[in-house]
Amino acid sequence: MGETNPATDEDLLLKNFFAEVSEVERDNEVARILSCFKLNPFEHLNLPFNSSLDDVKKQYRKLSLMVHPDKCKHPQAKEAFGALAKAQQLLLDQNERDYLLSQVNSAKEELRVKRKKQLKKDTASKIKSLVEEGKYDQQYEQSEEFQQELRTKVRELLTEQEWRRRKMQMRISEEEGRLKRDEEEQKEMWKRKREHEEQWEGTREQRVSSWRDFMKAGKKGKKGEIRPPKLKTEDPNKSYVQRPVKRG
Secondary structure (H helix, E strand, C coil): CCCCCHHHHHHHHHHHHHHHCCHHHHHHHHHHHHCCCCCCHHHHCCCCCCCCHHHHHHHHHHHHHHCCCCCCCCCCHHHHHHHHHHHHHHHHCHHHHHHHHHHHHHHHHHHHHHHHHHHHHCHHHHHHHHHCCCHHHHHHHCCHHHHHHHHHHHHHHHHHHHHHHHHHHHHHHHHHHHHHHHHHHHHHHHHHHHHHHHHHHHCHHHHHHHHHHHHHHHHHHHHCCCCCCCCCCCCCCCCCCCCCCCCC
16 A cells, blocks of 8 residues: 555545535634734634644644635635734744744733732642642643633733834834924025025125215215315314304
8 A cells, every 4th residue: 555645635634624614614714813812813823822833834724725715705704814814924923923922921920920829818729739849830721711811911911012012103203203394494494594695696796786886976975075164163172163152
């Protein structure tokens, strides 16, 4: 017997799976994808946070075929298909994946601190945790209750980070706008100054000519000027003109 190709077997399984998928199930999957928290690509692909890159690729292939606009009649199938593609892109990007997992780890730490505080109040749980040397905590973190709390906490942290990012972006945009306005005002000031200098230089000949005409007119006036006679005063030390005093 010849060896079977794993890829061929997987394709056959997918083909059989989609043959059994009803239109209702496709519609439900579209609705699920569109209701997911937009900042968490793990939710879109319906994957746990510890999924591998291969898990991401396989799950994307499965779900994308399920909601593909050519196969699904749902009016928002194209939107759901695009959301899956974006989710896969984010999880395959090392930087984006590291950022998401850092938020997951932060969420876990916060939940662990919260749990320790609760155990201090519950003596029985505290004793059980100490006796089992950490197994009690590991079992709890694998429970559906903890996973649900983790998903909720991750949502909170991602929302906070996104809000900070948007505020920072808004501040950067405002600062860029202010710098642009300052630059435009500076350009306008230099433009007006240059126009004034050009205008001043353009009227230079006219100003010089007017000054020459004024000087010529002043010289002519001095040559033909008629001066009144000087009046003698009784007091030669006074600089003003004194009327003569009548004597009887």
